[in-house]
Amino acid sequence: MAKLSEHGIRLSAMSPTYLHTNSTSHTWPFSAIAELIDNACDPGVCAKQMWIDVTKIKNELCLTFTDNGNGMTPIKLHKMLSFGFTNKTGNKSHLPIGVYGNGFKSGSMRLGKDALVFTKNGGALSVGFLSQTYLEQINAQAVIIPIVPFNQQNKNLIVTEDSVPSLEAILKYSIFNTEKELLTEFDTIISKKGTRIIIWNIRRNKDEKPELDFETDPLDIRIPDINSEDGAGKKKTYRRPEREDQHIPESDYSLRAYCSILYLKPRMQIILRKKKVKAQLITKSLAHIEYDVYRPNFNNKRVKITFGFNCKNKEQYGIMMYNKNRLIKSYEKVGCQIKSTSRGCGVGVIGIIECNFLKPAHNKQDFEYTKEYRLTMQALGQKLNDYWKEKKTKKSQEEADSTDMVEEPRTVPDQVWAQCETCMKWRKLPPEIDPDSLPENWYCNMNPDPKFRDCSIPEEPEQSDDEMTPSYEKASKKHDQSLERKRWKSLEQEKRMQHSQLASITQRKDHSETGESEEEREEEVGYRTRSCSASLSTASGCSDNMNEERVVSSSLGLNSNKRKQSLKNQSWNKKRFKERAEVLAVPSSPDAAQSMEYGTVNSTMEGQSNSSDDDLIIIDDGATEGSKGSITHQNTKQEETKTVDFPNLSCINNITEENSLNSNGPVYHATAEKVLISEGTQTNKLAVIKKIETSSSGTREPADSHSNMTSQENIFTQKANEIDPNATTKCTAATIHFLEKQLDQARNLLDERTTERDCFRKENEEQTITIEQITKQLMEYQENAIQQVKATMRASLMENVNVVGPESWSLEEIKAYYKNIVQERDDLAQQLENAVKKMENCSSESKQLKEQLGKVEQERDQFKLEYEKMKHNLKASTNKGDDFYWTKKSAAAYRYSELELMRSEVEKLKGQKVELEEKLEEALRCNALCKEAWDPSTSQEVAQTNSVLTKLKSLRVKVGHLLGSVLPHLDLKDISYETDIIDEILEKVIEANKL
Numbered sequence: 001m002a003k004l005s006e007h008g009i010r011l012s013a014m015s016p017t018y019l020h021t022n023s024t025s026h027t028w029p030f031s032a033i034a035e036l037i038d039n040a041c042d043p044g045v046c047a048k049q050m051w052i053d054v055t056k057i058k059n060e061l062c063l064t065f066t067d068n069g070n071g072m073t074p075i076k077l078h079k080m081l082s083f084g085f086t087n088k089t090g091n092k093s094h095l096p097i098g099v100y101g102n103g104f105k106s107g108s109m110r111l112g113k114d115a116l117v118f119t120k121n122g123g124a125l126s127v128g129f130l131s132q133t134y135l136e137q138i139n140a141q142a143v144i145i146p147i148v149p150f151n152q153q154n155k156n157l158i159v160t161e162d163s164v165p166s167l168e169a170i171l172k173y174s175i176f177n178t179e180k181e182l183l184t185e186f187d188t189i190i191s192k193k194g195t196r197i198i199i200w201n202i203r204r205n206k207d208e209k210p211e212l213d214f215e216t217d218p219l220d221i222r223i224p225d226i227n228s229e230d231g232a233g234k235k236k237t238y239r240r241p242e243r244e245d246q247h248i249p250e251s252d253y254s255l256r257a258y259c260s261i262l263y264l265k266p267r268m269q270i271i272l273r274k275k276k277v278k279a280q281l282i283t284k285s286l287a288h289i290e291y292d293v294y295r296p297n298f299n300n301k302r303v304k305i306t307f308g309f310n311c312k313n314k315e316q317y318g319i320m321m322y323n324k325n326r327l328i329k330s331y332e333k334v335g336c337q338i339k340s341t342s343r344g345c346g347v348g349v350i351g352i353i354e355c356n357f358l359k360p361a362h363n364k365q366d367f368e369y370t371k372e373y374r375l376t377m378q379a380l381g382q383k384l385n386d387y388w389k390e391k392k393t394k395k396s397q398e399e400a401d402s403t404d405m406v407e408e409p410r411t412v413p414d415q416v417w418a419q420c421e422t423c424m425k426w427r428k429l430p431p432e433i434d435p436d437s438l439p440e441n442w443y444c445n446m447n448p449d450p451k452f453r454d455c456s457i458p459e460e461p462e463q464s465d466d467e468m469t470p471s472y473e474k475a476s477k478k479h480d481q482s483l484e485r486k487r488w489k490s491l492e493q494e495k496r497m498q499h500s501q502l503a504s505i506t507q508r509k510d511h512s513e514t515g516e517s518e519e520e521r522e523e524e525v526g527y528r529t530r531s532c533s534a535s536l537s538t539a540s541g542c543s544d545n546m547n548e549e550r551v552v553s554s555s556l557g558l559n560s561n562k563r564k565q566s567l568k569n570q571s572w573n574k575k576r577f578k579e580r581a582e583v584l585a586v587p588s589s590p591d592a593a594q595s596m597e598y599g600t601v602n603s604t605m606e607g608q609s610n611s612s613d614d615d616l617i618i619i620d621d622g623a624t625e626g627s628k629g630s631i632t633h634q635n636t637k638q639e640e641t642k643t644v645d646f647p648n649l650s651c652i653n654n655i656t657e658e659n660s661l662n663s664n665g666p667v668y669h670a671t672a673e674k675v676l677i678s679e680g681t682q683t684n685k686l687a688v689i690k691k692i693e694t695s696s697s698g699t700r701e702p703a704d705s706h707s708n709m710t711s712q713e714n715i716f717t718q719k720a721n722e723i724d725p726n727a728t729t730k731c732t733a734a735t736i737h738f739l740e741k742q743l744d745q746a747r748n749l750l751d752e753r754t755t756e757r758d759c760f761r762k763e764n765e766e767q768t769i770t771i772e773q774i775t776k777q778l779m780e781y782q783e784n785a786i787q788q789v790k791a792t793m794r795a796s797l798m799e800n801v802n803v804v805g806p807e808s809w810s811l812e813e814i815k816a817y818y819k820n821i822v823q824e825r826d827d828l829a830q831q832l833e834n835a836v837k838k839m840e841n842c843s844s845e846s847k848q849l850k851e852q853l854g855k856v857e858q859e860r861d862q863f864k865l866e867y868e869k870m871k872h873n874l875k876a877s878t879n880k881g882d883d884f885y886w887t888k889k890s891a892a893a894y895r896y897s898e899l900e901l902m903r904s905e906v907e908k909l910k911g912q913k914v915e916l917e918e919k920l921e922e923a924l925r926c927n928a929l930c931k932e933a934w935d936p937s938t939s940q941e942v943a944q945t946n947s948v949l950t951k952l953k954s955l956r957v958k959v960g961h962l963l964g965s966v967l968p969h970l971d972l973k974d975i976s977y978e979t980d981i982i983d984e985i986l987e988k989v990i991e992a993n994k995l
């Protein structure tokens with residue numbers, strides 16, 4: 001039990017001054033109101049509606065908050081009003097917002113000095129009183145919270161340890177002075193359950209005006225636009241202090257606006273001063289919505305961020321940060337939005353994130369300033385910048401595309417959502433519906449979409465954060481990626497060039513023409529080197545994605561037999577993009593990858609050197625006929641390629657590079673033809689290499705060439721190529737010198753190859769001999785093996801047959817024997833078959849017999865049955881003769897029983913007779929007694945009577961004598977004195993004489 005205070009009311013061990021101190025965390029009044037709203041929609045309360053009103057009760061300005069939630073028991077109410085409790089629990093989808101359980105106390109005491117809580121939960125009506133005035137007046141040392149419970153049915157006070165003094169305190173110090181007034185207040189909670197909070201002694205400014213403005217808008221509660229100088233000269237404002245820009249969001253000073261965005265997904269209707277607050281499904285109310293995903297490195301969760309443009313007010317923008325569905329920070333500027341230098345960047349962009357991983361501050365208007373918070377803000381800034389760039393690029397592209405579109409299009413939300421009045425579920429409406437045309441009260445059954453036209457249908461599921469992926473590919477990222485890819489590509493190709501230096505030398509050689517080829521060997525690498533390095537430098541140093549097409553290469557895996565046709569029909573220019581993509585994706589073959597060249601290929605045909613300006617190289621993979629070769633061309637932007645169908649020409653390729661594009665690189669102009677001559681069966685290899693690489697090629701070649709060339713038994717010869725005289729005009733002596741050097745190196749290389757080839761041939765011969773020997777051995781071994789197998793087979797055969805035959809049977813004999821055996825086996829098989837058949841017959845016969853047996857048995861059973869029946873009938877008829885006997889027997893029994901009955905009756909009668917005899921005896925005795933009593937002789941009474949009679953007789957005689965003496969004529973001689981004649985005479989005499 002809670003400790004009672006000296007006033008007899010439960011104590012909440014906390015100093016009364018704490019009530020005020022605690023409330024000061026809410027610097028912004030709306031943050032206090034939000035606490036009270038939170039309480040109503042927390043799990044456990046789950047109010048569907050909350051009414052916020054401003055009323056006067058007994059001339060006292062009051063703020064009231066009424067909800068139709070579950071209400072509270074007196075104990076719960078006590079916990080809510082006192083300190084040190086929090087038993088808020090929730091589930092995964094509905095978490096309680098406040099973790100401190102302090103929201104009501106800090107919130108209510110921020111708004112006014114005194115508060116009464118009326119709550120009913122279906123069983124009890126409870127009133128709680130949290131009042132600074134009361135505590136001051138009674139000089140309380142600790143916070144005392146009077147709580148009075150009533151029975152909800154009969155409205156009688158429920159007497160608890162402190163209910164009576166609590167009621168007294170409330171009636172004395174609150175605005176309600178009678179019990180009846182107090183109970184009447186419960187009627188304002190219309191539903192059976194719910195809570196009503198009345199706050200009075202509203203906080204006022206120094207000018208005695210309430211700090212909240214209830215008058216400007218009778219349908220709203222506003223924070224007045226005051227910037228009054230406080231005592232300390234500090235500017236006092238109730239606005240959120242962090243706003244430094246000009247555009248203060250409406251939600252900062254209008255409770256209606258604030259309530260509309262207070263919850264990420266509004267589940268409770270707020271009716272502010274009799275008018276419903278139009279809740280916003282903020283994530284769906286934006287235009288050009290995109291989703292991004294934030295993966296904090298401090299936990300493994302994915303967090304969805306919604307970006308979009310504010311459709312209502314372009315000037316209100318920033319990040320809306322929620323925590324467990326509740327708005328914590330609004331319009332928080334991040335990324336490019338905060339930079340003063342990038343004015344106009346990120347304007348209108350709203351970002352929405354639910355940061356359940358961050359801990360809100362005490363007043364739920366900010367997050368605790370932790371490392372996690374800073375990281376989150378940083379990430380938000382970056383992602384907002386990405387979104388802004390993406391949308392900006394798109395917009396500028398669109399503007400460029402359509403020149404006539406000058407006016408900015410109206411921003412409308414991407415989606416239209418409505419909330420059902422009954423079930424509070426949110427429903428997506430078709431895009432053609434104008435959100436302004438929706439009625440004030442919208443219900444599920446008004447949904448045009450039949451799939452969601454009933455309150456019982458669950459809400460459209462949202463993509464969970466865990467499976468969330470960004471909804472758009474960021475152009476900036478794409479750009480970065482393409483740069484990265486290009487860089488990688490050039491590196492890769494540089495590598496390949498080093499690896500294929502051997503192949504870069506133009507060669508044309510037949511086995512028999514080794515000598516000739518040396519004479520014909522020509523060199524033109526110098527020119528190519530320049531073009532190649534130019535391309536390389538521009539590609540690797542390129543930061544402008546407009547130039548990314550500069551490097552174009554294509555590769556073809558070709559059979560040299562088909563090469564002519566394929567190349568003739570190839571139109572490089574048209575397909576270059578596609579081909580490039582293919583090449584980048586999959587090299588057509590290892591050979592192709594190896595021989596992929598990076599540079600402009602230059603070659604001039606003998607006697608047809610008509611290339612005008614620059615170098616052309618033809619690459620041909622050094623492969624034998626039938627083997628795969630591949631050709632790679634590197635083209636440049638705006639190149640012009642033309643395919644000329646020369647007889648005997650494999651490929652003609654024109655390349656033009658405009659030097660205007662490469663102002664930084666070497667000036668390079670080419671409109672030359674690239675010609676590959678393929679005469680007869682000769683294979684060619686022409687390529688370009690970098691100057692430096694070429695000079696170092698000597699050291700690297702052996703390894704490469706060994707794998708590349710010797711394996712294919714190629715002999716390289718070089719085809720003589722003539723340099724175009726026009727081109728050579730530019731050549732300096734140094735170049736010629738360099739070319740000569742190259743030529744020498746190539747010659748050396750060729751010599752090496754030749755020796756290597758010879759070595760290989762020798763080796764090959766040796767190997768061939770070895771192979772022959774092995775084959776011979778193998779044959780011998782095979783024969784031996786066959787013999788052995790035969791022998792063992794024969795031996796096993798003998799054993800199996802168990803016939804001791806001649807030591808060495810001839811094959812014929814064995815065959816004959818075998819034949820016999822086979823014959824025997826067949827006979828046996830035949831016999832077996834016959835036996836089986838017989839058996840089958842037998843079994844079928846037995847089956848038939850069995851069937852017959854079954855029938856017979858059935859018949860027998862039938863007979864048996866009949867026999868039994870007959871037997872039974874016979875018995876029945878025999879029983880008829882026994883009837884008499886049974887009757888007799890039963891009659892005897894019957895008689896016997898009758899006799900018994902009679903006997904018992906006789907006994908009874910005997911008893912009666914005895915009784916009667918007894919009675920008779922008694923009666924006789926009585927009679928005797930009576931007789932005795934009536935016998936006079938024996939009776940004393942009789943004697944007495946006799947004496948009396950005698951006395952009477954004597955008396956009568958005396959009377960006679962007397963009468964005779966009186967009356968002489970009276971004759972009394974014959975009178976009997978035993979009768980009463982004398983008596984009569986006496987009476988007559990007395991009468992006559994009137995005596």
Ligand SMILES: [Zn+2]
Nearest residue numbers: 420423444455
């Ligand atoms: Zn509904």
